[in-house]
Amino acid sequence: MSSDQAPRSAWPGADPVARVAELRTELARLGHAYYVLDTPLVPDADYDALFRELQALEAARPELRTADSPTQRVGGAPLPQFTPVRHAAPMLSIQTETDTTPQGAIAFDQRVRNKLALGADEAPVTYNAELKFDGLAINLRYEHGTLVQAATRGDGETGEDVTQNVRTIRSVPLRLHTDHPPAVLEVRGEVLMKRADFERYNKRQRANGLPTLVNPRNGAAGSIRQLDPAIAAQRPLAFYAYGWGEIVGWAHQPDTHHAMLDALAAMGLPVAEQRVHGPGAPTLIAFHARIAKERDSLPFDIDGVVYKVDSLVLQAELGFRNREPVWAVAHKYPAQERSTRVLAIDIQVGRTGKLTPVAKLEPVFVGGVTVTNATLHNEDEVRRKDVRVGDTVVVRRAGDVIPEVVSVLIEQRPADAGAAFDLDRQLCGHCPVCGSAIVREAGEADWRCTGGLFCAAQRKQAILHYASRRAMDIEGLGEKLVEQLVDGGIVNVLPDLYRLGLLKLATLDRMADKSATNLLEALQSSRFTTLPRFVYALGIRHVGEATAKELARHFGSLDALMDASLEQLQAVPDVGPVVAQSIRTFFDQPHNREVVEQLCACGVHWDESVPAEAAARKPLAGQTFVLTGTLPTMGRDEAKASIEAAGGKVVGSVSKKTDYVVAGAEAGSKLAKARELGVQVIDQRGLLALLGIKGDPDT
Ligand code: IVH
Numbered sequence: 054m055s056s057d058q059a060p061r062s063a064w065p066g067a068d069p070v071a072r073v074a075e076l077r078t079e080l081a082r083l084g085h086a087y088y089v090l091d092t093p094l095v096p097d098a099d100y101d102a103l104f105r106e107l108q109a110l111e112a113a114r115p116e117l118r119t120a121d122s123p124t125q126r127v128g129g130a131p132l133p134q135f136t137p138v139r140h141a142a143p144m145l146s147i148q149t150e151t152d153t154t155p156q157g158a159i160a161f162d163q164r165v166r167n168k169l170a171l172g173a174d175e176a177p178v179t180y181n182a183e184l185k186f187d188g189l190a191i192n193l194r195y196e197h198g199t200l201v202q203a204a205t206r207g208d209g210e211t212g213e214d215v216t217q218n219v220r221t222i223r224s225v226p227l228r229l230h231t232d233h234p235p236a237v238l239e240v241r242g243e244v245l246m247k248r249a250d251f252e253r254y255n256k257r258q259r260a261n262g263l264p265t266l267v268n269p270r271n272g273a274a275g276s277i278r279q280l281d282p283a284i285a286a287q288r289p290l291a292f293y294a295y296g297w298g299e300i301v302g303w304a305h306q307p308d309t310h311h312a313m314l315d316a317l318a319a320m321g322l323p324v325a326e327q328r329v330h331g332p333g334a335p336t337l338i339a340f341h342a343r344i345a346k347e348r349d350s351l352p353f354d355i356d357g358v359v360y361k362v363d364s365l366v367l368q369a370e371l372g373f374r375n376r377e378p379v380w381a382v383a384h385k386y387p388a389q390e391r392s393t394r395v396l397a398i399d400i401q402v403g404r405t406g407k408l409t410p411v412a413k414l415e416p417v418f419v420g421g422v423t424v425t426n427a428t429l430h431n432e433d434e435v436r437r438k439d440v441r442v443g444d445t446v447v448v449r450r451a452g453d454v455i456p457e458v459v460s461v462l463i464e465q466r467p468a469d470a471g472a473a474f475d476l477d478r479q480l481c482g483h484c485p486v487c488g489s490a491i492v493r494e495a496g497e498a499d500w501r502c503t504g505g506l507f508c509a510a511q512r513k514q515a516i517l518h519y520a521s522r523r524a525m526d527i528e529g530l531g532e533k534l535v536e537q538l539v540d541g542g543i544v545n546v547l548p549d550l551y552r553l554g555l556l557k558l559a560t561l562d563r564m565a566d567k568s569a570t571n572l573l574e575a576l577q578s579s580r581f582t583t584l585p586r587f588v589y590a591l592g593i594r595h596v597g598e599a600t601a602k603e604l605a606r607h608f609g610s611l612d613a614l615m616d617a618s619l620e621q622l623q624a625v626p627d628v629g630p631v632v633a634q635s636i637r638t639f640f641d642q643p644h645n646r647e648v649v650e651q652l653c654a655c656g657v658h659w660d661e662s663v664p665a666e667a668a669a670r671k672p673l674a675g676q677t678f679v680l681t682g683t684l685p686t687m688g689r690d691e692a693k694a695s696i697e698a699a700g701g702k703v704v705g706s707v708s709k710k711t712d713y714v715v716a717g718a719e720a721g722s723k724l725a726k727a728r729e730l731g732v733q734v735i736d737q738r739g740l741l742a743l744l745g746i747k748g749d750p751d752t
Pocket of ligand 1: 206
């Protein structure tokens with residue numbers, strides 16, 4: 054279908070002006086659901102079709118093209134330099150305290166009360182607590198609802214015009230979702246890169262031998278300051294609003310900070326859901342403690358939390374001191390980057406034989422834990438960063454991500470630092486574990502051990518992967534135990550696991566009867582599994598959890614998958630030539646087929662009676678769930694897996710499209726949002742009832 058014919062044939066006689074407007078509204082609605090609410094409403098292909106239709110209409114009638122059209126997110130030529138922008142209202146900073154005890158919040162509350170001359174017996178002040186984002190401050194200027202300019206903070210008075218780059222951020226609305234926009238509304242917030250996007254970007258860069266981003270914050274700042282918007286568009290950025298600048302002509306403007314943020318969210322701006330408002334210092338202390346716990350599982354890095362007086366009238370009364378608001382303060386958490394010394398560079402052997410250089414470090418406390426090892430990813434990365442034994446390096450640990458060496462503090466390199474890193478020379482061409490030859494194929498970033506399952510390191514990793522929570526979920530089969538089982542020659546291939554008996558296990562170090570019995574029980578219950586889990590557990594290179602799910606859904610049975618041709622494999626979503634080849638190679642090896650057969654002979658099985666087409670008839674098909682708080686007996690992963698197994702979908706945030714919010718103890722803002730939107734709220738028992746499982750009456 055040629056693009057200039059599409060709209061005419063699809064809409065014979067339709068008014069293109071009306072259709073363009075309709076398409077823009079619809080694309081904005083779908084984009085907001087996808088990028089801001091994390092709740093896709095239609096398949097990607099449907100979105101793409103509407104997008105192409107709009108592109109074609111605009112190509113045929115260029116006069117219909119407007120700056121706020123979703124087709125204009127990446128537009129414009131590279132700039133020679135950024136234009137300075139004088140801020141209509143200065144972008145000030147905020148007092149930041151590293152005090153992480155409750156005393157900080159109490160002292161802030163006291164300062165506020167003193168300044169407002171409130172006596173001890175007078176009512177508590179209402180505060181708003183929110184996240185301190187770790188990115189780059191940006192001012193978005195909307196005039197009559199259209200984004201007209203985006204600027205960096207600069208020195209607070211004058212920033213730089215980065216409109217072209219900010220337009221590429223999908224979650225930033227190009228038009229506000231309101232029929233009555235203020236004449237001027239400046240929205241302030243932070244541009245950042247989510248951890249998963251940062252990891253994915255760096256992984257791709259590493260695989261292609263290209264430079265990586267140092268950390269998400271630098272990634273965000275560097276992308277926004279790219280003169281070429283096409284490059285900025287390739288960097289996955291996000292935006293979260295936390296405040297505002299100039300406002301003109303906003304009828305019924307809210308009079309509290311939290312209501313302002315609610316209003317911004319209602320206009321389509323991303324506002325993080327982690328925020329609360331309530332009376333006095335206890336509100337702030339509770340939020341600080343909650344976020345300290347949740348910090349690692351947030352999708353992005355934060356610096357700390359920010360406390361603000363909620364009432365805008367009181368904010369005005371409190372005013373500013375030293376260009377910092379008296380009505381706000383930031384409390385930081387311990388840094389996620391620290392410097393330390395490299396004691397050695399070891400090489401670890403992974404599940405697929407991949408050799409990873411790892412820096413052995415002088416212990417350092419980073420992001421709440423003591424770190425002694427940090428990954429260096431691959432040989433090229435070590436060379437690019439020029440990490441040497443004896444160097445002082447910056448180590449970063451954020452979220453659940455493996456700690457990594459970010460950079461070398463070159464001016465601190467001692468005279469007796471080690472030589473430049475050379476993996477092949479260090480290993481003299483042999484795997485450090487099994488002595489097999491090592492190879493680095495052309496176009497590959499990694500060296501590999503060729504020993505396969507002959508290599509004990511690969512065998513151990515394969516077993517640990519098989520037993521991992523998202524694979525066969527065999528509790529109690531940890532690193533120490535696997536080490537003993539493999540080194541003792543007790544487990545050589547996966548099926549050996551199911552041949553373990555109490556007697557054998559009891560001979561092992563530190564293995565009490567109770568843990569041996571528990572392990573045997575865990576092995577027993579792992580025998581009944583699902584096809585996606587089993588496929589994932591096999592540890593086929595390039596087949597992660599999501600691909601395993603797609604493969605299982607597509608082929609329906611293991612036999613069909615094992616016999617699929619390269620072409621048939623490539624018909625599966627997300628399976629390209631490399632993945633297809635890897636699957637084919639795996640099943641072409643007789644010993645792999647034998648492992649599969651033996652596992653099945655040992656009683657590993659799953660239900661194949663639910664083919665793909667039947668999925669639509671599952672009890673929760675088409676229903677969307679949000680989980681919040683702690684459920685009495687079900688873990689979050691377990692609840693998610695049960696819902697998905699019944700055909701339902703679990704998403705991160707509550708919207709009108711959410712069917713159920715499953716709330717447990719200490720449910721937070723998601724519960725409030727559900728109530729606000731009238732979404733049905735159920736507890737664990739309600740969920741079990743939907744799943745057709747009778748709950749324990751006590752839970
Ligand atoms: S309020 C007048 N709230 O921290 C007060 N700032 O020192 C304006 N930041 O670079 C700031 N998260 O971009 C505020 N929830 C939040 C924030 C936040 C991050 C950044 C801000 C600025 C710095 C202020």
